[in-house]
Amino acid sequence: MVQVKALLAKPWIWSFVGAFLVWIAAVAFTRGHGGGGMIIAALSLAVFMVIVGIGQMFVITLGPGNVDLSLPANIGLASAVAMKVMDGNDSMVAIGLLAALACGFAIGAANYLLIWALRIPPIIATLSAAFIIQSIDISYGRGLQIKPPPGFADFANLRYFGIPVLAMLAVLLAIAAGIVLNRTVYGRSVLAIGQNLRAARLAGVKVQRTSFLTYALAGTLGGIDGALLAAYFRGANVDIGNEYLLASIAVVVIGGTSVAGGKANVPGVWGAALFLVLLLTMLNTFGVSVGIRLVLTGLIIVGVITAAGGPKAER
Template sequence: MTQVRAIFSTPWIWSFVGAFAVWLATIIFTGGVGGGGMITAALSLAVFMVIVGVGQMFVITLGPGNVDLSLPANIGLASAVAMTVMNGQDSRIALGLLAALASGAAVGIANYLLIWALRIPPIIATLSASFIILSIDIAFGRGLQIKPPPGFADFTNVQVAGIPVIAILIVLFTIVAAVALNRMIYGRSVLAIGQNIRAAWLAGVNVGWIRFLTYTLCGTLGGLNGALLAGYFRGANVDIGREYLLSSIAVVVIGGTSVAGGKANVPGIWGASLFLVLLLTMLNTFGVSAGVRLLLTGLIIVGVITVAGGEKAPR
């Protein structure tokens, strides 16, 4: 009994419970049809939320006010950059991925420089940056008709025993992220800054450098996400990252990371991502109209974030 209580006292476990409940409700409604296919599809789409969620998690963990609102524009630009560099050729896949990573890293660096140089809140800096990036993306990527290389498109969709290969790779990536957060100097520095920035500085943490690395990491992961999304959906699109503005924050908070900073949970990002994808699937299965679906999804996300975000980090 004590072990059961310990399990359910873990913040991120509830995101998986929610995902299972939504999946079960959908299966009951369909009479048990398509359960396995639903999980496969959910894993395929949840991957993209997990990637940006990990980056956003590190940023939010830095403390109150830290958030990256430029991710949607970053993703859109990176998708166009990746497809342009790859130019439909398998031999240029690695080069295209590097270009997307560089594009995302540049956005992350620009975000931090705006915060540092102008001394403005991150939410304002990254939102302002998103408009600039979006303008560049529209000028560069609007109407782009370049398809991804066949090998790259196949990679983003290939499955092994019903499990997307890309999901397996991102699980390994999140394990590395969890180790970095809890065992490495960088991750512990992020947690320390989020708990008390002055105490972290007095303890010898290079606060400016850690924040720089964190925003750069988040931007880089946004760039990676843009390239993978372009491969998965068979092409770049200016609006390809639009849905990740709210969802990148939602998966972090629903997954057990404190909005007050100083506390993060990597496993919960997977549970929260699956929850959001399966929630959308459930509403589609129930035949809910697009407008009502968006309304219900938004209300559920805001409600969960409100409940999950009530805890304050120690100061």
């Protein structure tokens, strides 16, 4: 009983409960058909939200005003870079992945450079960067669908014992993120800065280096996500990252991370990602039109945020 209570006190449990309820609703509608398939499909799609979500979580944890709005543009550009470098050739997969990583890292570093040099709020810095990255992507990708090498595409869709390999890797990534956040000097620094920037600075936390690493990390994860998305959907295009602006922020907040910063929640990112994907699956099984699906998705996100309540005012 005590254990159940302790579990219920965890802020991330609600996202899993939500995901479970949505799944039950979908399965009830189909009278029990395809419940397992739904979970497998949800796992494959949730992976992409989890990867950017973890990056966004580190950024948001830095404190109020910290958010990376350039992730969708970043994903778009990295997917194009990866596909162009790989050029449909299986032997170039590793180099293409490295290129996507480097591209994402460079974008993250550029973001922090803008924040630091211009002393502007990160929202505006990443917004201006997003404008520019988007143009580079349009000009570089020329709106063409560039196909991934067959081996890489197969890997992105590979399953062991019915479970998507990418999902397993994303679970490992989440565990690693949890360890980094709670057990390393860097992770503790991120939390400290989010809780109280001034106190952290006075306590000798290297604020600038930590912030730089955080934006670079978010950018890099965006880059990986872009390459994997292009492989999974068998092609890169400019709009491939668009839905991840809302998704990356939503999974962080629904997952129980505080928007005010200083309190991060790694398992919640997985729960919230599954919740969002299963929500979409549920609405699809109900057979509603695009318009109604969008309206319901929006209302449910607002509803969940309202129910979960905002951060308590700490002054």
